[in-house]
Amino acid sequence: xxxxxxxxxxxxxxxxxxxxxxxxxxxxxxxxxxxxxxxxxxxxxxxxxxxxxxxxxxxxxxxxxxxxxxxxxxxxxxxxxxxxxxxxxxxxxxxxxxxxxxxxxxxxx
Amino acid sequence: xxxxxxxxxxxxxxxxxxxxxxxxxxxxxxxxxxxxxxxxxxxxxxxxxxxxxxxxxxxxxxxxxxxxxxxxxxxxxxxxxxxxxxxxxxxxxxxxxxxxxxxxxxxxxxxxx
Numbered sequence: 001x002x003x004x005x006x007x008x009x010x011x012x013x014x015x016x017x018x019x020x021x022x023x024x025x026x027x028x029x030x031x032x033x034x035x036x037x038x039x040x041x042x043x044x045x046x047x048x049x050x051x052x053x054x055x056x057x058x059x060x061x062x063x064x065x066x067x068x069x070x071x072x073x074x075x076x077x078x079x080x081x082x083x084x085x086x087x088x089x090x091x092x093x094x095x096x097x098x099x100x101x102x103x104x105x106x107x108x109x
Numbered sequence: 110x111x112x113x114x115x116x117x118x119x120x121x122x123x124x125x126x127x128x129x130x131x132x133x134x135x136x137x138x139x140x141x142x143x144x145x146x147x148x149x150x151x152x153x154x155x156x157x158x159x160x161x162x163x164x165x166x167x168x169x170x171x172x173x174x175x176x177x178x179x180x181x182x183x184x185x186x187x188x189x190x191x192x193x194x195x196x197x198x199x200x201x202x203x204x205x206x207x208x209x210x211x212x213x214x215x216x217x218x219x220x221x222x
Contacts, residue, residue: 008149032209043199043213044152087151091209095140095159096167097201101151 006100017078021103023071023088030090038085078107115214128187132200140203141183145196190221
């Protein structure tokens with residue numbers, strides 16, 4: 001079983017839509033979680049860290065539910081430029097990052 | 110801004126060749142990582158290093174070795190390249206002092222023929 005699992009998608013949504021991704025993790029000792037964004041043929045870049053209390057950055061909201069071992073990302077008012085693959089990442093042992101396979105988002109006009 | 114630079118964007122090598130992938134970071138990060146990324150499998154950790162000359166195996170170290178002689182440089186070595194090592198290779202670095210995120214290089218797409 002993979003450490004971090006995501007629905008690969010693709011999620012095809014119209015501009016302006018709200019879309020949510022979930023990610024589950026198996027290692028309860030994971031210390032921190034992140035969402036990374038990866039554009040086609042580019043390297044992953046940090047989108048946001050995920051805190052137990054939930055955190056928001058503009059149109060993006062991330063949540064962590066330790067009891068159920070899942071992380072979520074909500075994107076409101078989707079833009080064409082949000083089209084990318086979103087990677088869910090867990091960190092444990094201070095050095096081991098585990099990446100989900102990514103969820104592909106296509107925002108259409 | 111943190112900069113992580115990989116020496117090549119694209120490489121084509123022959124089966125059996127010894128291949129060196131170089132990665133340099135300019136932010137004095139203690140930790141450096143090598144991943145490979147394959148469709149449907151996501152990023153998988155090959156090796157990481159938490160200090161100069163220190164290294165630990167990741168999840169898929171077979172067929173690879175690494176070298177970290179200087180803090181800013183982390184090299185991935187394919188001792189004898191095989192076609193199943195055709196992949197995108199990503200280097201990353203992270204500071205012990207930061208909020209734990211990793212910064213990635215632009216990736217090296219390696220094709221072994």
